[in-house]
Amino acid sequence: MDTTPPIGPTELPGKGRAIISLRPIKGGEIILRDTPLILYSAQPFNPNTPLNQNNYCSHCFKTISKHPQQTQTSCSTCGSHFCSLNCQHISSTSSHTPYICQTLSHLQHYFSNNINVPLELHSQARYLVSAYNLAVVSPEKFQKLLSLQGGELGCESDEESAKFLFSIVRPPVGDLGFSVELVRALLGKDKVNAFGLMEPFNESGERSVRAYGIYGTASLFNHDCLPNACRFDYVDGGGGGLGSGDNTEIMIRMIHEVPQGMEICLSYFPVNLRYSERQKRLKDDYGFVCECDRCKVEVNWENCGGTLAPLPPSAATSNGVMECHVCGSFKKPDQMGNLSATTLKFFGKIKGMLISNLLTHYLAKYN
Ligand SMILES: C[S@@+](CC[C@H](N)C(=O)[O-])C[C@H]1O[C@@H](n2cnc3c(N)ncnc32)[C@H](O)[C@@H]1O
Numbered sequence: 001m002d003t004t005p006p007i008g009p010t011e012l013p014g015k016g017r018a019i020i021s022l023r024p025i026k027g028g029e030i031i032l033r034d035t036p037l038i039l040y041s042a043q044p045f046n047p048n049t050p051l052n053q054n055n056y057c058s059h060c061f062k063t064i065s066k067h068p069q070q071t072q073t074s075c076s077t078c079g080s081h082f083c084s085l086n087c088q089h090i091s092s093t094s095s096h097t098p099y100i101c102q103t104l105s106h107l108q109h110y111f112s113n114n115i116n117v118p119l120e121l122h123s124q125a126r127y128l129v130s131a132y133n134l135a136v137v138s139p140e141k142f143q144k145l146l147s148l149q150g151g152e153l154g155c156e157s158d159e160e161s162a163k164f165l166f167s168i169v170r171p172p173v174g175d176l177g178f179s180v181e182l183v184r185a186l187l188g189k190d191k192v193n194a195f196g197l198m199e200p201f202n203e204s205g206e207r208s209v210r211a212y213g214i215y216g217t218a219s220l221f222n223h224d225c226l227p228n229a230c231r232f233d234y235v236d237g238g239g240g241g242l243g244s245g246d247n248t249e250i251m252i253r254m255i256h257e258v259p260q261g262m263e264i265c266l267s268y269f270p271v272n273l274r275y276s277e278r279q280k281r282l283k284d285d286y287g288f289v290c291e292c293d294r295c296k297v298e299v300n301w302e303n304c305g306g307t308l309a310p311l312p313p314s315a316a317t318s319n320g321v322m323e324c325h326v327c328g329s330f331k332k333p334d335q336m337g338n339l340s341a342t343t344l345k346f347f348g349k350i351k352g353m354l355i356s357n358l359l360t361h362y363l364a365k366y367n
Contacts, residue, residue: 006031007264009220016149017220019264025254031229031264032252036213037141039095039248040130042196043210044122045111057083059091060247061197061211063236078105094137095130099172103129110168123212124161124187127194128169131186136172141216148219151188152287158184192286193219195250197235210235215250223286224265225278225294229254231266265292275301299336302327308336 004023012018025031039061056063058080064072073082078101082088088096107125111117135142162184171178195218196209218231232251234243243249258264269281275298282290300308306326320333 012222012263015222018222019220021258021260021262021264023260025258025264027254027256029254030251031254032217033244033249034215034218034252035246035249037145037216038127038130038134039197039211039213040123040126041211042123042208044119045108045125055081056210057081057087057247059083059087059095061235062247075101077101080104095133097133097137099136100129100133103132103170106170107168121161121164124190125165125169127190127212128165128183128186131190132169132171132176132178135176135178136174144216145189145214146185148189148193148214148216150190150192151185158187162187190214195231195233197233197248200236200238211248213248213250218250218252221252221264221266223268223282223290224263224292225267225271225290225298226292227265227267227271228256228258228262229264229266275299302329304329 002023006021006023006025006029007019008022010018010020041058041061055065058075059082062083064081064083071084073085073088074080075082075088075096077098080096080101082091082096091097104126107129111122111125131142131145134145159180162180165187166178166180166183190212193214194212195215197211197213199208199210201207221229229252232239232242232253233249234251235247237243237245237247243251252264252266254264268286269278273281275295279290279295282288300322302308302324304324304327306324308322308324308331310320310322322331322333322336323329324331
């Protein structure tokens with residue numbers, strides 16, 4: 001029997017760290033089960049919903065109402081619920097330390113009195129409390145969090161968020177070296193690496209995030225718009241027994257078989273997004289231009305539903321100009337994926353001209 005682990009880390013040019021297959025892997029094979037370095041609720045601080053009104057366990061995020069046989073319990077200080085005495089006991093030295101309890105209570109009060117603060121800052125505040133706490137309860141895991149990608153390329157709004165959050169989230173006592181710069185770096189780790197543990201679909205077919213988690217090994221998977229693996233979670237025991245029973249564990253499974261030495265990638269968002277939406281999200285949120293095989297094909301897909309194809313080889317003067325097979329628009333190589341509406345209209349109008357006339361016209365106008 002082959003005892004080689006299925007995957008291992010490597011470095012790839014232009015991508016940083018990556019995960020590759022160490023042996024052939026079959027479709028459906030589980031290549032990773034990972035537990036979170038850090039986990040925090042996605043619920044905003046709501047003035048009408050006290051901190052203790054969650055219907056899930058503050059430690060393991062299991063829905064409490066679905067497990068009435070469990071011995072529910074609450075924190076006597078802030079009222080946070082736990083599905084069992086065991087969860088409450090474990091949380092007192094991990095996810096619900098006295099620091100977390102007091103700081104979340106303070107933030108609940110703050111956000112109730114400042115109702116115009118954008119919701120995104122609520123979850124970032126929760127994350128920051130958990131990250132500060134991690135630095136105290138598990139310096140090793142905190143270092144691992146800091147070693148993850150993210151926070152290198154901040155924009156102005158990231159700087160503003162970091163300043164604001166640094167001013168409202170009280171760090172634990174002791175000289176732990178927290179600063180606005182460190183807060184900004186921490187927020188970057190969250191932006192690039194957090195996975196959402198999802199609520200079930202509601203009656204309107206929508207689902208929201210129950211909690212966000214950052215997973216040390218799963219964070220090393222790069223993105224591909226045509227992924228060969230995907231991530232599952234089995235919150236509240238979903239998955240027909242495929243989960244391990246650990247409510248916050250995630251599982252990465254292969255979509256199809258791969259040979260040894262292939263990069264294993266996930267899609268960082270639903271796979272049905274269009275090319276331009278995917279590129280925008282990857283640039284804005286993850287700081288890179290995707291050059292995967294799917295993007296190389298779809299860069300030539302047009303909004304009209306057509307695709308760009310090169311001109312016949314005989315049109316030697318074409319200089320790489322492409323033509324859309326539906327709307328008849330033309331593009332030069334430097335315009336791929338970036339054609340303005342005016343240019344489209346212009347090419348729409350001149351569709352039907354003889355190709356040689358058209359090219360002369362085009363190149364004269366746009367060269
Ligand atoms: C979750 S991390 C993945 C691991 C990361 N490569 C590392 O070195 O730790 C996400 C970051 O990896 C890089 N990345 C992911 N997929 C990529 C891709 N297809 N091309 C280039 N960079 C990519 C980007 O910097 C992105 O922000």
